[in-house]
Amino acid sequence: MASSRLRYGRYSRSGNVYSLTTATHGRAPLFADAANVAVLVDTLRFIERNGFSHSLAWVVMPDHLHWLMELQKGTPAQCMAVLKSRSSRLLNRQLGRKGPLWQHGYHDHALRTDESLHEKAMYLLANPVRAGLAGELGEYPHAWCRWPL
Template structure:
């Protein structure tokens, strides 16, 4: 999971995204972000390629790690980014991985909980 956290931060340092919240789950990543430059596809490609390379290195394996494509949702102007972030951060609680929002070690949000 730490490799995925590093990859999320790497994409942000590349000034492709400005992260608002993320949660690394056992089988997927939820990421609320604002594009800074480029396209969503470029940001996702960078995230997937960096994390795949590092995870495969760490695990001593080769080959594909991610499924093709991703599911995205554009937040509309009338939707609250904070509410979306809180919903995202509650995913580990709903999955039984944490007892309280904010308790999951691989979750982050720019707003206080």
């Protein structure tokens, strides 16, 4: 959850689009394993199926997640709490471990009406290229977008 200092002056509204980023505890590369990525992706889809969000794009990097979503109900903090809680429980069970999976807090950015959603999605999808994990856009297996590349 974002610190209270970071939430000062913020408000959430259904229909707003948010770019959310969160990192694993200690930046552990838990998502270098495709089986772990599958659990996280299932959690993103769970949140959408339950009416909290409408995902526009996501990129699961080895040690963090970028998520572009339209809020449907609740707040970004509630969506992130469900994401972290559910994925932690499922992954800890799958990995036979205990303890925190995610760092405290997350970064969020509410997109302004003049920002292009497609451009923001393409920027997120380019993260693996910038990190040297893929040679070109669309090559990285742990990324998804509603728009064609």
